[in-house]
Amino acid sequence: MEGVREALAVGVMVLGALFFVAGSVGMLRFPDVYTRLHALTKADNLGMGLLVFGLSLQAPGWQLVLKLVLIWIFVMIAGAISCHLVAREAYRQGVKPEQGGDL
Template structure:
């Protein structure tokens, strides 16, 4: 294995570590907001490292560009989804414990 493959493997491993940490946080942390915190770290940083690692192995420019497009799109979607979930949680806690868990 050449140095670029080693580097690629290290980066993907770091990414996987963030995903595992995020998953552990999702299960272990006490409430929605802290869980969201763990989850988005995994999505943002973990996916970033994996994409970077894989892009070192890209066979063509087109493949590289597709890979690099993935990360900002996922970043955008996950941060917006995180915001929306957090907003819904806040709205519900304001409404009191009797409100339904998942109205929107």
């Protein structure tokens, strides 16, 4: 049982790390500031959630789980707000979005 939990924790955390990789690839490949923000906010939110979930499975007590969840919430708040501010400033400066098609 302990082994199963350990394996699940590692699997979930590796999956979370893969989402961080995908977010970073998106940041490099996507064409403009707005689409790059998409990659960062969403992939990192999910990656962070999976990391927190994996670490919670390994946590020795509920207080640590609470702390991890709180960290996740605050990273999400910081991510959403900073992403909004970058997008708003780009919009106010008149940065045009790429029109798309298959890029």
